[in-house]
Amino acid sequence: MMKNFLIPVTALMAGFFALGLITAPVMAGDAQGSMARGGKLYDKWFKVIKAETPKATHKAWPASNTKKKGNVTWRCKSCHGWDGLGKDGAYAKGSYKTGIVGVNGMWDAPIAKIVAVIKDDTHGLAGKMDAKDYQDLALFVSKGMIDMKALIDYKAKAPLNGNAARGSGYFNTVCAGCHGATGLLPKDMKPMGKQVGNPWEITHKILNGHPGEPMPGLRAFDNAGQIAMDIITHMKTFPKNR
Ligand code: HEC
């Protein structure tokens, strides 16, 4: 039964490998694990490492944005976007508009260079994490992010190309045990039918998992994002309310 799921993914990966789009270290399982952990740190690092939740608003958070304050302004995704494109991505407008650059200028950059930025004065994060945390974060920024503009219609907030039937298969085998067949669980979570309006966030969570929860990240099966597009297309059939 696993075959239906694994064969296309393996074939796809082999294809990318042949094309040179994926380099050997990225294919390695441990690199995928580190990248997923880095992705969760990018989402909410203080939750992942069980650090004290920051209280004050981050000093680099612009005064022009009064909609957000406190700990949320310390999450990488709040300033740089789920898509990593900052002011040129999904956060070009809306409650997270900051005018801050994306991290996409550092896609493929050397790990040490990215670690140096994370520890610079702007970020104020030196000494707040251990060496492996900075490494995983930097690996995620360098090699683990995908070009969401190639996958998502930014205006329609929907996948450009998703297969609902395949998505249903993924959802019912991997997600439904925790989230229910129509995305209404856990009970304290916003119904998934409502969350589906943020395909950037869902794509990130599907690839990397959710900070502090046992939710799996699927990037080792497909780090190009197509599984996420199929699942999101299926999620569009879910009820918006309980
Ligand atoms: C409060 C806003 C804010 C948060 C939170 C934030 N950054 Fe930044 N980041 C900036 C600003 C402003 C710059 C540009 C100035 C600079 O490089 O110091 C930047 C630049 C960067 C760059 C360099 C981009 C380039 O092309 O030069 C990287 C990489 C980066 N940040 C990674 C991260 C990571 C990883 C996190 C989470 C640990 C993070 N940032 C959290 C504001 C933020």
Ligand code: HEC
């Ligand atoms: C082992 C249980 C488990 C599995 C399996 C699981 N999740 Fe989750 N997921 C969670 C928990 C717990 C949360 C956090 C819920 C909360 O914030 O109240 C979560 C959060 C999320 C969120 C973020 C919600 C938010 O408000 O921030 C999304 C999106 C999501 N899951 C999608 C999925 C998808 C899609 C799958 C299948 C590929 C999946 N999950 C598989 C347990 C799971």
